[in-house]
Amino acid sequence: MPASIELHTPRLLLRRWRADDRAAFAAMNGDPEVMRHFPACLSPEQSDRVAERIEADFAEHGFGFWALERKDSGAFIGFTGLRPVTFAAPFCPAVEIAWRLARSHWRQGLASEAARAALACGFTRLGLAQVVSFTTPENLASQRLMQAIGMRHDPAGDFDHPALAEGHRLRRHMLYRLSRADWEAGR
Template sequence: MSLIELQTPRLCLRRWRDDDLPAFAALNADPEVMRFFPGCLSREQSDALVTRIQAHFSEHGFGLWALERRDSGAFIGFTGLLQVGFEAPFAPAAEIGWRLAREHWHQGLASEAARAALTFAFEGLQLPEVVSFTVPGNLRSRALMARLGLQRDLAGDFEHPRLPEGHPLRAHVLYRLGHAEWEAAQ
């Protein structure tokens, strides 16, 4: 299955390249970028994540695209869709996610890329729903979820099963956007 690539006015959502790996490792080693994750990633862990992302594309036909600025060609992070890979009351489901290098925050780039990914999810893949989740304190991501039209599902909040009991990041809030709600907003 060939990888669909997406274009926005400022971004290319594309396949991963080997020359993305150093910049991705730097992004994953930034404590501020990784603030709401269990920890920073080593170069080996970051490279292994890209391998898993590429395998997801091969298996599902979608995944987390590498983000490239069209004006400079710079790799700036990822945005895309993933099958939820753990047991949860809302699974099976497709999740939308993003991670950008800090110097590219506050420019509307995550929003621009996420809108393209949602359009692909609902028009290209005809998904019935897209979810997103994060820890309660990740207010920037939660604000982006709301701007994208995802609605908080209070009854869907959950403890992330991949984190141990008592971990400070185990509690997660759930947001959802159904195909019909997305279509009505277009």
């Protein structure tokens, strides 16, 4: 089992999850505004299952979706991190970068700060050649964040998410990519 990685930014600690993160995680996953680009809000039990999957990623890979902790308050505010894509798609195998923050921490630059740290870790410490991210066409905030961290939309890679039924309003996804070479050039 690889050793787990912990990351620091000026305002954030990206760390392994603790049991006391789960209540705040469940509250965030139950917020309709936070979850508007997902099929549904999660119950506390569903949220706990997601936390367990995240822990399993750390156990298997040594990385995953890190819990975000504000250094100034010690508060859990969400997650950001890297995870192997677990569904079949033409761009796989791939490692994705993703994030989710509690609404009270939006529009403060925290997601991009954490995402930049996760990308740096992926390219330098983990040796990834490329990182992908994807979202629905309506999720303009995530698309702006992807662009802000140097990712580029790959229209040829756009896809229908296989976990969502034909005709589901969120099925279509846009694919963004960032190669290590492009990341190094943009630093």
